[in-house]
Amino acid sequence: MIRLLLALVLAATAAGASAQSLLDWTDEEVRSIGRHGPWPPPPVRDPSNRVSGTSAGTLLGEHLFNEPRLSGDGRMSCATCHQAGRDWSDGQAKAQGAVELDRRTPSLWNVGYSHWFGWDGAGDSLWAQSIRPLLDPREMNGGTERVGALLRNDSVFACGYEKAFDRSPDNDDERLLVDAAKALAAFQATLVSPRTPFDAFRDALLAGDRDGAARYPLSAQRGLRLFIGAANCNACHFGPRFTNGEFGDVGIPFFVRPGEVDSGRLGGLERLAASPFNLLGRFNDDTTGEAARRTRHVRRLHSNFGEFRVPGLRQVGRGGPYMHNGSIATLEDVVKHYSEVNPDRLHSDGVPLVRPLALSSEQSADLVAFLRSLDADVPPRPAPAPLCP
Ligand code: HEC
Ligand code: HEC
Structure with missing residues (x-):
């Protein structure tokens, strides 16, 4: 009996100690967190641009x-x-x-x-x-x-x-x-944001370095758990940059002035097709046809109405105001928007990925703490070398 009690006490202390600094992440959560890195990714070369990477x-x-x-x-x-x-x-x-x-x-x-x-x-x-x-x-x-x-x-x-x-x-x-x-x-293309507290956490967690991972504040951990879990933010804010690079509708009002709307992706696709500079035109340096693949296959759908590009979230806490029209002032207000969004405000007729989350004030603070962990200080930029000394 005493031995059992002792074991229980020990287990409780161990759980208590680790619970204080590191949540109990499931294997599935660790995999999901892993997909938001590594950072920085390798540089990309754009084959449609002959001076890319030079x-x-x-x-x-x-x-x-x-x-x-x-x-x-x-x-x-x-x-x-x-x-x-x-x-x-x-x-x-x-x-x-x-x-x-x-x-x-x-x-x-x-x-x-x-x-x-x-x-x-x-x-x-x-x-x-x-x-x-x-x-x-x-x-x-x-x-x-x-x-x-x-x-x-x-x-x-x-x-x-x-x-x-x-x-x-x-x-x-x-x-x-x-x-x-x-x-x-x-x-x-050389403007790559620095590593952040989130990246240090992600790498430590994947490497099984519990002490390293435990340095990441608990509120940010709880916010991250919401982000990849119940709040489903990573359905759109996916991958190392926290964007899937595509478009979505999160219910931001799109009236520009009375009687005039910004149709978002729908109008964007019209302008893309009309541009002499698109990748189907003569200025594309890629001879394989591969760079123009997306442009060739994209179709305009009614659900594109009112969709805007999913922004990446690195350095997001250093920016603001937010959204395509700057209509939300602070990160706290962005989270409030997702917490209270009115489903009737969603314009597109696609599958709704956004629904009111009804977050508690602690959950909202946790999500903000997580978003702020995607920020890093940036050293001042030196003046460029002279062009032709
Ligand atoms: C349906 C896809 C989708 C989901 C799900 C989603 N977002 Fe977004 N997010 C977007 C789009 C699209 C925008 C830009 C909307 C606009 O400007 O009209 C955006 C904008 C933002 C911004 C502002 C960034 C900026 O630079 O203006 C933040 C912060 C953000 N989302 C965080 C979150 C969080 C936190 C969640 C989960 C609660 C979430 N998002 C869920 C698609 C999504
Ligand atoms: C008057 C302010 C202003 C100036 C000057 C300006 N931009 Fe922008 N830039 C914007 C705005 C606003 C957008 C969003 C445009 C849109 O969605 O239609 C944008 C979008 C962009 C984007 C797209 C970014 C993304 O994530 O998709 C790039 C790239 C860009 N600008 C590069 C440039 C370059 C290069 C110049 C100079 C030749 C320039 N901008 C001058 C305001 C400006």
């Missing part, structure tokens, strides 16, 4: 990214909205271009791993997506000729172009516009 293309791209002479008024660059010191966004609910836009500036962290671009997926490559702000009169309003002229007439850019593309800039402005965008894409 150092000369990347350097040219970084200089172009910071270049206000690409804009109509000579004052706006990509970096005006995608700021290095603000995780490549701008902290505003709606982007401020030549006029105020209807959507928020997304962060560019880890953008090289995406396959659809923009909140509505109107871009099927990083370089095609990079052309839009150059031309759009509501954004930089630069124009094809302006981009061509800068690469031709500025001796430093002309030299950087020659190094990256192995030819000197000619008079084909449209080609120069596309090449500028390909260099911009090569640069943006």
Whole structure:
């Protein structure tokens, strides 16, 4: 009897000690957590972009990214909205271009791993997506000729172009516009967010290092359990970047102004099909046909109405406001949205993956603690090397 009591006490203490610092993760949960890593993933090369992954293309791209002479008024660059010191966004609910836009500036962290671009997926490559702000009169309003002229007439850019593309800039402005965008894409694909407390936890847990894993706060562990379990967040926020790269409807109101809606993915697919720069067009450098596979097979469905791209969640706590239209101010409010979402507000007629979760205040705090564990400090970015010393 005494021995049994002693055993019970010992078991209770052991459980107590570990329960304090490490939840009892099931094998299935460990597998599920494992799929959110490893981080960082290996770099990807984009076969549709001949300068993807090259150092000369990347350097040219970084200089172009910071270049206000690409804009109509000579004052706006990509970096005006995608700021290095603000995780490549701008902290505003709606982007401020030549006029105020209807959507928020997304962060560019880890953008090289995406396959659809923009909140509505109107871009099927990083370089095609990079052309839009150059031309759009509501954004930089630069124009094809302006981009061509800068690469031709500025001796430093002309030299950087020659190094990256192995030819000197000619008079084909449209080609120069596309090449500028390909260099911009090569640069943006290098923007990979740092490792986070979550990554340290994930790796320790998979390696069976209990002490290492136990350093991850309990509230974040409980939030993670909800995220991959009862709350089903990882149905969409899947994989190492916490996005499946596709589109979803989580019931964000989509009225832009009275009588006008942002149809999201549905309109994005129309714009994709109409773009001369899509991967079915003549500027795709991939000769195998493989890079254009998704674009060739995508179909417009009624359920695409009101769908927006699932954002990745790394560095999410450092950003905000949230959602495609900046309509939710804080992470706490995002979690509240998922807790209280009205199913009647879901616009698309697809299978509803979102339902009101009715979280307790402790559960909500845990989810926020988990989301914040996906953040890491970012050291200040050094100025790029000179283009042509
Ligand atoms: C006026 C602010 C502004 C400027 C300037 C700007 N952007 Fe953006 N950027 C945005 C907004 C807003 C979106 C979302 C667009 C959409 O969904 O339609 C976006 C989206 C993007 C995306 C898609 C990201 C993703 O995750 O899908 C990329 C890539 C991008 N911008 C690159 C650039 C480049 C390169 C430049 C310069 C040539 C640039 N941007 C200039 C505001 C800006
Ligand atoms: C049906 C797929 C889906 C599910 C399930 C889902 N999300 Fe989302 N999430 C999205 C989409 C799509 C957006 C962007 C919506 C928009 O902008 O209109 C988003 C946006 C977010 C954002 C804002 C990110 C940003 O940069 O603006 C956060 C944070 C987030 N979700 C967390 C969660 C959490 C936590 C859960 C679980 C409670 C969850 N999501 C469940 C698809 C989903």
